[in-house]
Amino acid sequence: MLKIGIVGGTGYTGVELLRLLAGHPQAELRAITSRADAGTPVSQMFPSLRGYVDLKFVHPDEAHLDQCDVVFFATPNGIAMQQTRALLDAGVRVIDLAADFRIKDIAEWEKWYGMTHACPDLVAEAVYGLPEVNREKIRQARLVANPGCYPTAVQLGFIPLLEAGLVEAGSLIADAKSGVSGAGRKAEIPTLFSEAADSFKAYGVAGHRHLPEIRQGLANVFGKPVGLTFVPHLTPMIRGIHATLYGRVRKDADLQALFEQRYANETFVDVLPAGSMPETRSVRGSNLCRIAVHRPQGGDTVVVLSVIDNLVKGAAGQAVQNMNIMFGLPETTGLNVIPLLP
Amino acid sequence: MLKIGIVGGTGYTGVELLRLLAGHPQAELRAITSRADAGTPVSQMFPSLRGYVDLKFVHPDEAHLDQCDVVFFATPNGIAMQQTRALLDAGVRVIDLAADFRIKDIAEWEKWYGMTHACPDLVAEAVYGLPEVNREKIRQARLVANPGCYPTAVQLGFIPLLEAGLVEAGSLIADAKSGVSGAGRKAEIPTLFSEAADSFKAYGVAGHRHLPEIRQGLANVFGKPVGLTFVPHLTPMIRGIHATLYGRVRKDADLQALFEQRYANETFVDVLPAGSMPETRSVRGSNLCRIAVHRPQGGDTVVVLSVIDNLVKGAAGQAVQNMNIMFGLPETTGLNVIPLLP
Amino acid sequence: MLKIGIVGGTGYTGVELLRLLAGHPQAELRAITSRADAGTPVSQMFPSLRGYVDLKFVHPDEAHLDQCDVVFFATPNGIAMQQTRALLDAGVRVIDLAADFRIKDIAEWEKWYGMTHACPDLVAEAVYGLPEVNREKIRQARLVANPGCYPTAVQLGFIPLLEAGLVEAGSLIADAKSGVSGAGRKAEIPTLFSEAADSFKAYGVAGHRHLPEIRQGLANVFGKPVGLTFVPHLTPMIRGIHATLYGRVRKDADLQALFEQRYANETFVDVLPAGSMPETRSVRGSNLCRIAVHRPQGGDTVVVLSVIDNLVKGAAGQAVQNMNIMFGLPETTGLNVIPLLP
Amino acid sequence: MLKIGIVGGTGYTGVELLRLLAGHPQAELRAITSRADAGTPVSQMFPSLRGYVDLKFVHPDEAHLDQCDVVFFATPNGIAMQQTRALLDAGVRVIDLAADFRIKDIAEWEKWYGMTHACPDLVAEAVYGLPEVNREKIRQARLVANPGCYPTAVQLGFIPLLEAGLVEAGSLIADAKSGVSGAGRKAEIPTLFSEAADSFKAYGVAGHRHLPEIRQGLANVFGKPVGLTFVPHLTPMIRGIHATLYGRVRKDADLQALFEQRYANETFVDVLPAGSMPETRSVRGSNLCRIAVHRPQGGDTVVVLSVIDNLVKGAAGQAVQNMNIMFGLPETTGLNVIPLLP
Structure with a gap:
């Protein structure tokens, strides 16, 4: 124990x-x-x-x-x-x-x-605790820096494309939407029910603390700096992040196969069938990241949809996953919580 | 298996x-x-x-x-x-x-x-599948009638009072509030998001199908018919029932002790400390019923607050609990899901 | 002006x-x-x-x-x-x-x-500013005490019954549900979106400040003290109060006609047709109180459903109504806002 | 009349x-x-x-x-x-x-x-009824095609940039989020409260009917075809559209001044001060479109935030605005509804 x-x-x-x-x-x-x-x-x-x-x-x-x-x-x-x-x-x-x-x-x-x-x-x-990138280092780590919620959803969506060099890395766009629990349990007016319910807004457009973290992570897998515009939004739900990611395709490839292969051995990353559009509730309470990749009208823009529960894969669940790895336990121990729907 | x-x-x-x-x-x-x-x-x-x-x-x-x-x-x-x-x-x-x-x-x-x-x-x-009343019969049953959601919340709240003969049984009131999932997964206008969100209403005031079921269950534990006014309401949340129960006290008693003793051996009924007011989210996704008993200003009205997840203790969870009993398994098998909060 | x-x-x-x-x-x-x-x-x-x-x-x-x-x-x-x-x-x-x-x-x-x-x-x-009771006094008043939100909804629902002496005044019950804006725009944890959304709870069961106000108002129209149990609840919506009121009928009467006659000349009190169940959204943003009266299964319990927008008829709208009366303006001036639905 | x-x-x-x-x-x-x-x-x-x-x-x-x-x-x-x-x-x-x-x-x-x-x-x-573009034609029209909700929010956000030729027109991105009322009052499972509440998802990524409408409108003001990726999302609120628009800047300019000048005479388009981030609730129930323009970290990506009430400026309100123009009435007649907040 x-x-x-x-x-x-x-x-x-x-x-x-x-x-x-x-x-x-x-x-x-x-x-x-x-x-x-x-x-x-x-x-x-x-x-x-x-x-x-x-x-x-x-x-x-x-x-x-x-x-x-x-x-x-x-x-x-x-x-x-x-x-x-x-x-x-x-x-x-x-x-x-x-x-x-x-x-x-x-x-x-x-x-x-x-x-x-x-x-x-x-x-x-410190080892950056994104197991899908750093699993071996985490195994040896004394100190793990557990990733932020937005960075988890955004990186998992962009990584296959950047590793394969399939998108123009200079002009990535991450339009991300978070439930209100992402703001924490702090007594503040903007996250009161009567302020945040039944409304939608962007915030931190000029710059959000998760931007340098995402850039660092993407640069690591790409091998050189990337250009990223990151716009977070507050959406009237308790849990969940939905990242809608945009990039310009550099050359043709089977994007669906690329994503499926990249995450074939990842228990907590689920690449959905072609044409899917994941809902945040499909991961509510669980450590899963569900991802779909699209290329609308066969154009040169790739659209990746990536959803997590911000409090689980975006925080506590990923931390437990890291603990399991650090101590040689099966990675799913204690994390077999089936998402709660509806 | x-x-x-x-x-x-x-x-x-x-x-x-x-x-x-x-x-x-x-x-x-x-x-x-x-x-x-x-x-x-x-x-x-x-x-x-x-x-x-x-x-x-x-x-x-x-x-x-x-x-x-x-x-x-x-x-x-x-x-x-x-x-x-x-x-x-x-x-x-x-x-x-x-x-x-x-x-x-x-x-x-x-x-x-x-x-x-x-x-x-x-x-x-058929055996009425409320384990807190019929556990022994359920054990032998070939056929179990799993209780309705409102009847579960209301009966568990009134049972200790009726068994002890502490309330006037002729004028009970159950003011119950349910999340929208109680209406089922049916394509109907009144339960559309845009109809049910950000609003509150009563329904079925003239008569709801759960009324005879509750009356039958309460009469069984009381030994003779009871009078009950039952008003269900639709509240803009997905899961959860909150029953607020009113009765007139017939004689003095330690109501807190009464409830604690009645449910001392019931894994899925949690009597809260005196003065508590349970939230439906405190049982979200779990098979628990949490109950608090009050006597405002020491008057002659007893107020019982009883919350369940309508889809779990109010439906599927109680059904699994009944299955466990019928097949001699520990009653909590498969039901150790910790409530999801927030 | x-x-x-x-x-x-x-x-x-x-x-x-x-x-x-x-x-x-x-x-x-x-x-x-x-x-x-x-x-x-x-x-x-x-x-x-x-x-x-x-x-x-x-x-x-x-x-x-x-x-x-x-x-x-x-x-x-x-x-x-x-x-x-x-x-x-x-x-x-x-x-x-x-x-x-x-x-x-x-x-x-x-x-x-x-x-x-x-x-x-x-x-x-000071004159208690409930125009449906005190209109003439308000007209002369230098100082108006604008009623609380719960007291407005509860009093308007009970008044016809008490004035006519048709209910047992010793054991009234008001089970009231409020949207979260009723708690005000204060930075406090219990009213954060992530705390109050998708959940339902009672509060103030032991005693709420609106209780003495309601008792005083009801005693005034009844002519002697009344007994009242008042249980407020928090419901996950922004605006709206739904009061579900219970009383024991003392003698037979046409309750529908009673309510319609009592409020026949009241612009802002709308008695719904028999059998109706008002939704809070039907008054969203407006100064209306909509009321329905029921007698389930023809029993001896009368159930009154009364809805208001807590910020309008329960606060600012009633204040403007009082101002209009105090200054001799038509009572609806500035208050002809049609409710916003959906 | x-x-x-x-x-x-x-x-x-x-x-x-x-x-x-x-x-x-x-x-x-x-x-x-x-x-x-x-x-x-x-x-x-x-x-x-x-x-x-x-x-x-x-x-x-x-x-x-x-x-x-x-x-x-x-x-x-x-x-x-x-x-x-x-x-x-x-x-x-x-x-x-x-x-x-x-x-x-x-x-x-x-x-x-x-x-x-x-x-x-x-x-x-037929005249396309976007007054901010076609006011004079609307004045003479027998038949007006009232714009779609997404097209209204997206076009009003992109128009100043395209008219001024300040963005690369070949790779525009519109990431749009709509409240559930945009799906209409139809009995369908995906828009049930229990399906749409507390969750977020994209839809129509492969192609949405509003895409050709937006492309046509933008091409009209730009003078030649534009390239647009349009991803609509469903957000758990009743009313409101929030369009987050991305373009690559072609040359330096004072974007804030550009927007303010473009809409200086438009009653229903409100350009917010620099640095603002509009909430959908700030236009709830009203015919306003509120817009903010950003250039994060001074990079080459312009981000425009555009919010409307989908049922008002995105439908019925704009229709009344068009009626007023067609019949020579002041454009704001009947449309002076102040947004409802909270």
């Missing part, structure tokens, strides 16, 4: 980690921390977990995280980088669901996240 | 049965029938099941249901009563998720359902 | 007052105050008003409210009672959309609202 | 026409037809209109449409082309809200709509 700690468990990635780990046969949840809610039973804050999680939130000082096998950070940006070194030194492996270790270029990270990085050397060591 | 057949699997109770049975370690799904969609892969109609259910819908004539251990009817009312006798004669056990076998009074059933009953003798034999 | 000021216009009642007054032919909006947002154009906070409202929010000290004909308070509870006397002394009429002047029993008010009242004498003077 | 007839008023464009025309001071609604619902009061089908519209649906044969000044067709495609000639011959002007007269290339129309056109000569005569 893996002894597990969670730092900062009062947000949506926290409760989702709890849901998945409570059903994980090799996981023993040891501690979940919260400064503000120390002493509160987890099931009081998240009544869905009554009967499944008996822990209380504890103050970080009393969590004995150094006795865990692995610690998940489900904290705001900037927390994990303060605490990771001590854990690694104590032999604990770390999976950060925030952005602290995602961007290799420290200056770029500091520009987008507006703070000085506390441990650039650990950024260099 | 139990060999399982499903008749009429293209509705929401059908897809929900499939989700639960696909994750049930003792279930082997043999056939799922649909006249209209014979030949269509299940995963084409319900993309959430891609990778989990490989069956195609088959025509009833080719389903060999008589070779199953148990057959679920997820059909419109009036179908199961035509086919059940042949299955029972072949040694197959039957669980009907429709209303064909729920009402013992045949004349009453025929009045509310507008058709002549095909097999009154089987109604007499 | 009436010169109008609004104190505290950054909430939902504020923006709704602005929408209605911007379309009111006799209203000249002079000032709208906000301490926190002074200097911000109204249309920046509420982009729906771009092109219709050119004002900026101003600091209260610079608003010159004493030069208005009427001032609306769309503030949190406890603000209007601090500022009303000075305005009245300056000859300004005041309509308070908060609760400061609604409860005549000062001790009762202080218990429910948790503060000491600043001006009990003005509470005594 | 204009005498007005509506053919086929039981859909969402029908009820929206009724809402707008009931509040139009120069409109006298004479007849609204429905074969299936002849005899039914309009307010029974659409309870929002109780008190505002007293008509009943009538059979087309009894509607005396030839005595109207103008007839709106709110019918499925293929109806208006059967009936328009007779009305024009009787001196009645016609506004078709369906697609019968939108596409000048008859072969193209027949390919996309799957039927033979009944009157190609009237297609040649």
Whole structure:
């Protein structure tokens, strides 16, 4: 049994980690921390977990995280980088669901996240936790930077095309739509029900923090920089990301076969039959990414549709997948949750 | 492994049965029938099941249901009563998720359902599948009448009070609110998104088919007839029933203790701490019924709040629970799905 | 033209007052105050008003409210009672959309609202602004206490029965459901989209501030105290209240005729034909209350269904209606907004 | 007063026409037809209109449409082309809200709509009713082809760029998102609440009927054919279209000024300040199109955000705007509805 700690468990990635780990046969949840809610039973804050999680939130000082096998950070940006070194030194492996270790270029990270990085050397060591690209490195990693939600959906959609050099890499477009839970469990007016329901809007058009992360990931598989326009939108649903990706085709190819072959051995990436259009609800609650590739009217524009549950494959589920890989467990352990539809 | 057949699997109770049975370690799904969609892969109609259910819908004539251990009817009312006798004669056990076998009074059933009953003798034999009341009978049953969604939520809320004789049984009120999936997967205007979203309404105030079913169940535990006003409402959410129950207290008692004791050994009924108010999402996707009991301002009105997922404890989950009981399996087998929140 | 000021216009009642007054032919909006947002154009906070409202929010000290004909308070509870006397002394009429002047029993008010009242004498003077009961007094009033949203829907539903003495007044039940905008435009976790969407719950079962207000109003029309159980619920829609009211009938009567006669001359109360069940969307954006009365199965329980838009007839629209009455304008002036459906 | 007839008023464009025309001071609604619902009061089908519209649906044969000044067709495609000639011959002007007269290339129309056109000569005569392009022609028109909802939002967003020749016209991308009411009031499974709520998907990626309409309109303003990829999506809200438009900039220019100047005299097109991101709810219920133009990170991709209410500026509102122009009324008559927010 893996002894597990969670730092900062009062947000949506926290409760989702709890849901998945409570059903994980090799996981023993040891501690979940919260400064503000120390002493509160987890099931009081998240009544869905009554009967499944008996822990209380504890103050970080009393969590004995150094006795865990692995610690998940489900904290705001900037927390994990303060605490990771001590854990690694104590032999604990770390999976950060925030952005602290995602961007290799420290200056770029500091520009987008507006703070000085506390441990650039650990950024260099950290493995970017997208198993479909970095599985072998994750297996050896002490420290995994769990990808962002948009970056997961967008990268999985573009990777086959870029690896095969089939699109013009200078003018990619990612038009992405997210459910409101992507904004986190924070008391803010724009994500109130009465503000976000029955409406649709773009945000972060001038620049979103996930843009440099996506660019870095795509450049890695392509071998050189890519040009990307990324426009995220807020859609009135709780969970789900739908990325609609556009690229200009450079040469003819069987795109359907390309995608099917690329992901043939990936349990959590499902390439749909030609002509399909995935719904976000088809992955609700599960760690799947479902993808369809189109070439409308046989023109020179390729359209890729990629859907994930932002809280699962886009956060907690991918983190558990990474944990499974790091500890040599079957990759699907604890992740065999069938999507909830309707 | 139990060999399982499903008749009429293209509705929401059908897809929900499939989700639960696909994750049930003792279930082997043999056939799922649909006249209209014979030949269509299940995963084409319900993309959430891609990778989990490989069956195609088959025509009833080719389903060999008589070779199953148990057959679920997820059909419109009036179908199961035509086919059940042949299955029972072949040694197959039957669980009907429709209303064909729920009402013992045949004349009453025929009045509310507008058709002549095909097999009154089987109604007499059928066991009403509310395990919290009829567990021992279910264990022996060849034929189980799975309760309706509203009746499950309402009965579980009133039962402790009636068994203890603590409320005036002549003037009970059940004000119930259901998500739209309760209306089924039928092409009808009133349940279109643009009709049902962002609005709230009562329906069936003059009389709803679940009224005689609830009255019968409550009379059974009370020992004599009860008076009940039942007003169902449609609320703009997909899943969930919230029943708000009102009764006049006849004598003082510790209602909290009463409820806790009544359900102390019931895995799927969770009595919340005093002062709680359950949300429907706290049971989303799970077989739980969560209940809270209140006595506002210490007056003589008791208010019980009872929530279920209408498709799980209110339909498919309770059906699987009944199957587990009928075949001597642990009652929670295949039903350990943690609610999805948010 | 009436010169109008609004104190505290950054909430939902504020923006709704602005929408209605911007379309009111006799209203000249002079000032709208906000301490926190002074200097911000109204249309920046509420982009729906771009092109219709050119004002900026101003600091209260610079608003010159004493030069208005009427001032609306769309503030949190406890603000209007601090500022009303000075305005009245300056000859300004005041309509308070908060609760400061609604409860005549000062001790009762202080218990429910948790503060000491600043001006009990003005509470005594204030007229409770439910035109269907107090129209003549409103006409003369300097100070109107605009009713709460639940109290409006519940009182309009019970009034005909109580005035006629047709129900047992000791055991009334009001099961009320509100859209999320009723909670206001405040940054709080429970009303986030991801918390409130696709779920349903009761709240305030032990006691809600609108309970004493409803009891007072019903006692006034009944002539003596009434017994009322009031259970509010949160439903995942933006606007709308649906009150389902239960009472025990004391003697036979033509309830449909009773309701139709009571409201025959009320423009904003629409008694639906027998058998109807009003949807909240049928009044969305309008000042209407639509009501249906039922007696299920001819039993002794009367069920009244009453729907309003909580922000219009339950707040800003009723306030404008009161203003029209106070200044001798036709009652519908500026309120001829046809409900938005779908 | 204009005498007005509506053919086929039981859909969402029908009820929206009724809402707008009931509040139009120069409109006298004479007849609204429905074969299936002849005899039914309009307010029974659409309870929002109780008190505002007293008509009943009538059979087309009894509607005396030839005595109207103008007839709106709110019918499925293929109806208006059967009936328009007779009305024009009787001196009645016609506004078709369906697609019968939108596409000048008859072969193209027949390919996309799957039927033979009944009157190609009237297609040649018909004026495409986008006032921002064709105002003068509309003024003289006997027959107006009211634009589709997506085409309105997309064209208004691209027109300034194409007129100025500032984008590469060969590779435009329109990623559009629509509320569910865009699918009409038809009993179909994919638009049920339980199917469309809390989910997001693309549809019609291989080809949508609005594609040739948009291409025709853009080619008209550009002067030669354009290349366009158009991907529509279904988003879980009732009303609203959000078009996110992408083009590659050919040369530097002040795009903000370009848009502001282009629409300076257009009452119903609101160019937002630089940096804005319009929400669909900011136009809910109104005839406005709000537009923002962006150039992320100063790169060579221009991003235009364009929002409308699909039932108003995308259908019924634009139809009334066209009527006003055709009959010399001020363009805003009856269209001064302030958007409903929240």
